[in-house]
Every structure is written in structure tokens, then in C-alpha cells.
Amino acid sequence: MPLCCTLFFFFFFLQHILTFTIATSSTTIILEGSTTLRSPNNTFELGIFNLPSSNNFYLAIRYASLSKQTLIWVANRRQPAPTQPNTTLQLTNTTTTCHLSLTHPQTSLPLWQTPTPKGPSFSSCNVQLLENGNLVLLSSENGTVLWQSFDEPTDKWLPGMNLTRTQSLVSWKTETDPSPGLYSLRLKPPDYGELELVFNGTDSYWSTGNWTGNFFTGIPEMTNPYIYRFHFEEPFTVAASFGFTETTSDSGFVPTMFRLEPHGQVQQYTWWKQAGAWNKFWFKPEVCQVRGLCGRFGVCKGHESSELCVCVDGFGPSDEVGWGNGDYTMGCVRKKMDSCDKRDGFQDMGLVKFGSGSVNFSKAKSRSLCESKCLGSCDCVGLTFSEGSGLCKNFYGSVFDFQNVSSVGLGVGDGGGALYVRVPRDGNEKGLDSKVLIVAVLVGSVAVLGVVVISTGGGLSGGNLEVSIADSESYVGDAFPSPMDVNVNVDVR
Numbered sequence: 191m192p193l194c195c196t197l198f199f200f201f202f203f204l205q206h207i208l209t210f211t212i213a214t215s216s217t218t219i220i221l222e223g224s225t226t227l228r229s230p231n232n233t234f235e236l237g238i239f240n241l242p243s244s245n246n247f248y249l250a251i252r253y254a255s256l257s258k259q260t261l262i263w264v265a266n267r268r269q270p271a272p273t274q275p276n277t278t279l280q281l282t283n284t285t286t287t288c289h290l291s292l293t294h295p296q297t298s299l300p301l302w303q304t305p306t307p308k309g310p311s312f313s314s315c316n317v318q319l320l321e322n323g324n325l326v327l328l329s330s331e332n333g334t335v336l337w338q339s340f341d342e343p344t345d346k347w348l349p350g351m352n353l354t355r356t357q358s359l360v361s362w363k364t365e366t367d368p369s370p371g372l373y374s375l376r377l378k379p380p381d382y383g384e385l386e387l388v389f390n391g392t393d394s395y396w397s398t399g400n401w402t403g404n405f406f407t408g409i410p411e412m413t414n415p416y417i418y419r420f421h422f423e424e425p426f427t428v429a430a431s432f433g434f435t436e437t438t439s440d441s442g443f444v445p446t447m448f449r450l451e452p453h454g455q456v457q458q459y460t461w462w463k464q465a466g467a468w469n470k471f472w473f474k475p476e477v478c479q480v481r482g483l484c485g486r487f488g489v490c491k492g493h494e495s496s497e498l499c500v501c502v503d504g505f506g507p508s509d510e511v512g513w514g515n516g517d518y519t520m521g522c523v524r525k526k527m528d529s530c531d532k533r534d535g536f537q538d539m540g541l542v543k544f545g546s547g548s549v550n551f552s553k554a555k556s557r558s559l560c561e562s563k564c565l566g567s568c569d570c571v572g573l574t575f576s577e578g579s580g581l582c583k584n585f586y587g588s589v590f591d592f593q594n595v596s597s598v599g600l601g602v603g604d605g606g607g608a609l610y611v612r613v614p615r616d617g618n619e620k621g622l623d624s625k626v627l628i629v630a631v632l633v634g635s636v637a638v639l640g641v642v643v644i645s646t647g648g649g650l651s652g653g654n655l656e657v658s659i660a661d662s663e664s665y666v667g668d669a670f671p672s673p674m675d676v677n678v679n680v681d682v683r
């Protein structure tokens with residue numbers, strides 16, 4: 191066959207192959223701008239929404255009929271859209287893939303997209319918003335779920351949604367910023383037989399206790415079937431899956447949910463139709479028990495104040511903008527960074543449980559001598575002193591997570607334990623009233639993990655013991671930190 195004929199047939203067949211490939215690939219616009227997609231009974235709607243006092247826009251699911259906007263799921267929480275117009279949710283379908291993507295003309299890459307489904311090829315797919323608030327991507331051939339929003343929860347936990355080894359709640363950063371915050375609710379590894387609240391990915395500060403078959407040991411009230419029925423599939427295995435369903439109500443559908451708050455509490459809500467508001471009727475733990483809530487040199491005031499946290503005297507917020515938006519985790523810094531000198535004063539914080547960077551133990555005949563030792567280093571940020579034993583503790587780096595000791599029922603050794611935080615001399619010398627600022631933390635039970643007893647013959651007078659601990663560790667009165675949680679470097683001089 192002549193070369194010209196060969197080339198003709200080659201390009202003829204190539205054209206048909208390309209035409210076939212293009213014909214089996216399609217992109218459908220699901221949402222654009224202010225359009226929405228609703229569930230069958232108009233309970234939920236998917237759309238591109240913004241939040242009060244925010245210029246950012248998010249692909250999100252919310253309750254469609256409630257007077258108060260409540261976003262139950264946010265897709266692009268890490269990368270918001272700059273405007274609502276021209277923001278588009280597209281469904282792309284080929285013989286080998288089917289996925290959703292959120293795009294905006296000002297960005298070269300999608301703001302968000304679903305993963306490529308694994309499995310055999312399929313001819314078509316579709317997207318649906320179910321009546322339980324779950325956004326699903328389905329195979330049109332057999333209805334197989336290729337992807338669902340319930341597998342990628344944000345901060346809300348709804349009936350029908352399960353928490354698993356890989357599916358956890360992650361808080362919003364603030365009430366007006368849905369980007370991932372510092373708190374998470376997850377199945378506790380490695381056994382996966384209980385739930386825990388975690389700060390900054392690793393620091394656990396509350397747990398439910400183990401599953402008994404009907405309830406968690408730390409939440410016996412969950413056996414009341416008034417609203418929910420809980421189920422735990424394959425507990426204590428890597429396949430563990432915990433969720434709940436609503437019980438039947440004479441009043442019909444009542445919106446309900448758990449939420450992991452930006453300030454680290456998990457709270458349970460039902461919608462109060464008469465008041466047009468969410469009714470909070472359960473939460474854990476007490477707010478001032480949340481790890482890292484007020485950051486370094488921040489004091490928890492609780493919900494009786496417009497601000498959850500305040501700074502100790504002579505200190506101000508590290509992040510003024512975040513502090514104003516309710517994000518206190520960056521804590522406080524000295525208002526005058528160069529003001530450290532031996533004329534600094536000490537603010538009496540009362541008998542408190544707190545976290546510290548590192549601590550130096552020594553003997554002193556009086557609190558004034560203990561203070562003098564602290565004032566000798568600008569790295570020293572506070573102290574405790576026991577009149578009975580003469581034990582002087584100087585704390586270095588930072589102090590944080592203040593909690594009232596009397597409220598949690600812990601003793602303070604031989605009468606010592608009041609914390610004195612170093613403050614600039616030109617600060618408020620009257621100090622802060624610890625009875626006002628250190629909020630009582632009502633805790634049903636507190637486990638003391640360990641006590642370290644150290645003997646050096648004639649006591650501590652013969653030298654100093656220096657213990658370096660991680661920022662998340664804590665002291666109560668004259669107790670030493672738990673040996674399970676600290677690195678101890680002994681230096682007897």
C-alpha cells in the first residue's frame with residue numbers, strides 16, 4: 191500500500207479514537223455562584239456560603255429551614271474562595287474517573303476536590319444530597335457510593351455519621367473561621383475502645399473511658415434513650431466504628447448534633463423551635479479544663495465573661511487579631527519585652543494546677559529568697575514556695591493551663607503550692623484576684639498518675655534538682671510531674 195494511503199488511514203482512525211475518547215468524558219456544573227442543591231425534603235442544602243464578618247466563601251452543607259445559619263460540613267476549609275460569583279462546583283465523569291471539584295478563575299488549581307474512586311471503570315455517576323445531610327457521589331449503574339462527605343467530617347457529628355480510626359472531628363479555628371483548629375475528637379489509639387479529646391494532635395485532655403457494651407464508663411448517662419441510640423461496631427479493633435441514630439419523636443424531625451467547639455469542648459445540641467436557637471444540654475469537659483485554651487500566661491475566666499481568657503498583669507495577647515476573634519491559643523507576652531530586671535514583682539495566682547516549661551527545685555529559708563533566685567534570670571517566669579519544707583520551685587520558659595486546685599479536690603502537699611507569676615514592675619501591682627480569674631473546674635474524678643519521691647541523704651539542701659518537662663505537662667502544688675509524661679535530668683550539685 192502506498193505511503194500516502196497508509197497515512198490517510200492512520201489519521202482517519204486516530205481521529206475516530208480521539209472523538210470517542212472526548213465523547214465519553216463530560217463535565218457538569220452542579221453549583222455556580224448563589225445556586226444551591228437541596229435534600230429531598232428540603233432539610234439540608236449544599237451551596238457556596240460565607241460567614242458573618244468574613245469575605246471568604248466555602249462550599250458547605252447547612253440546615254435549609256433554620257433561622258440561624260448552621261454549617262454542618264465545609265469542603266474547602268483550608269482554601270476558601272475569594273468571591274461567590276464564578277465559584278463553581280463541577281462533576282467530571284470519564285470512563286476511568288468520577289470526581290467533584292470546586293474551582294475559581296483566580297486560582298490555577300481546584301480549591302477542593304474529591305479523591306479518584308478506586309475500583310473498576312464505570313460509564314456514569316451522579317451527585318446527591320441525602321436527607322441526613324450526607325453528600326454522596328454515586329455510580330449511576332448500580333448505586334455504589336464512590337465518595338461521601340460523612341467520611342470526611344469537619345466539626346459537626348450528625349446521626350448516621352461514624353467516627354473511625356481515620357475519621358475524626360476537627361474544630362474550627364474560630365467561630366468565623368472554619369479552617370482546621372487545634373482540637374480533635376477521635377477514637378483513642380491504639381485500642382480504639384474509647385473516645386478522646388486531643389490538643390494539637392497528640393495531647394489528650396479528656397476521654398470517655400472504655401466501652402462496656404452499652405455505654406462508656408465515664409458517661410453512664412448515655413444509656414438514656416431519650417434522643418439517641420449509640421452503636422459501637424467492632425470496638426477495640428482497628429475496624430472500630432462508633433456512631434448514633436435518633437430515636438423516634440412524636441414532634442417529628444428535630445435537628446440535633448454534636449459539635450467540637452473552637453475552644454475545645456464537645457457539646458451536644460438540639461434545635462429549640464420556639465426560641466429559634468440551638469439548645470445546649472450536654473458538654474465535656476469544663477471549659478477551663480481544656481488543654482492549651484488560653485496559651486502561655488493566659489488565665490481562663492470561663493463563660494461568665496465576654497472573654498474566656500485574660501492575660502496576667504504586665505502581659506498582653508500575642509495575637510491581638512486572633513484574641514479578638516476568640517482564638518486565645520497563642521497566649522500572652524510581656525508588654526515590654528526589655529523590662530525584665532531584678533525589680534520585677536510577683537502576682538499571686540493562688541493554689542492552682544498549671545503547666546510549665548521547665549522547673550528548678552532548691553531549698554530556701556524564705557519566699558523572698560526564692561523570689562531573689564527567680565529574679566536572677568530573665569528566663570524565670572514564676573515560682574512556688576512551701577513554708578513548711580522550704581521547697582522553692584522556679585519555673586522557666588512559660589506557665590499555662592491554670593486550674594483551681596481546690597475545685598478539683600487535690601491537696602497541695604505540706605501547705606505550699608501557691609503560684610507566683612513574675613510580672614513587670616510597672617504593671618498592675620495590685621495583682622489579679624485569683625478567686626475571680628481562676629474559675630472552679632468541676633471534675634467528677636481526678637487520677638493522680640504518679641508521685642516521685644527523691645532522697646539525697648540530708649534532703650535537697652545539698653544541691654539542686656532540675657527537671658525539664660514538655661510544655662503540656664503540669665504541676666499541682668508540691669507534687670512532681672507524672673513519671674509517665676516527663677523527661678527527668680538529674681543534676682545534683
